[in-house]
Amino acid sequence: MASWNELFADEKYRELTPETAVYRFCSMVEAAFEERPLKIWDLGCGAGRHTLALARLGHDVYATDAAPRAVDLTKQRLAEFNLSADVRLADMADCPPRPSYFHGAVSWNVLHHNRIAAIREAVSHIYDSLIPGGMLMVTLKSDKADFAGQGTEIEPGTFIHDIGDESGVPHHYFNEDGVRDLFSGWEFMVLAEQVIAHLERPDRFWEYTPFPFTNWGVVVRKPL
Secondary structure, eight states: OOOHHHHTTSGGGSOOSOOHHHHHHHHHHHHHOOOSSOEEEEETOTTSHHHHHHHHTTOEEEEEESOHHHHHHHHHHHHHTTOOOEEEEOOTTSOOOOTTOEEEEEEOSOTTSSOHHHHHHHHHHHHHHEEEEEEEEEEEEBTTSTTTTOSEEEETTEEEOSSSTTTTSEEEOBOHHHHHHHTTTSEEEEEEEEOOOOOOOOTTGGGTOSSOOOEEEEEEEOOO
8 A cells, every 4th residue: 555655755746847727726816815925825735846836926835745755855845946935744634723824725636535524624624724715726536537436435435446556545536516515615716627538548558648637626715
């Protein structure tokens, strides 16, 4: 069974290029608030690509990850580029409380790697940590994704796969009702299902395909 700390020892899990969507999300938050710098939380920062991107934009970034190696990598990269951020070791559902503090939060390909109770706890914690009008952008696994329903189902919608580098890591797959239920009480600004169908699947294609897998893209706002 792989742990994220072990996975981050592999270069392919140390992505350097930020997602374009993160810059677009940051522009949304910048347009909503006049205050500068903005306070933005990168939850599940991994090797730090979005932490660095947000810090380069001049914002006050708080980054957390449950993997010690990810925290170390993010700190090293910040130092390498003479950037600053508050980087801490913390599980997604058990982060240091910062009530009504952040203007925005980003969690890219992170929240679905858990049981649904822990995912709900993390979303509740993010909600409490945002100021009124604060925004959250997340990606979540869709139940139309290639590996949905495969492996050992440990609870409804949550599977432990037995193939690939992430074997042993929980994956929760969401349908639309599940996404809407997860963010009940939030205001939806974007709800998009990005469907990628891999029609040809050679052996271990998931290790080299340059294309993403089917995900939900979500931007929600804490009501004013």
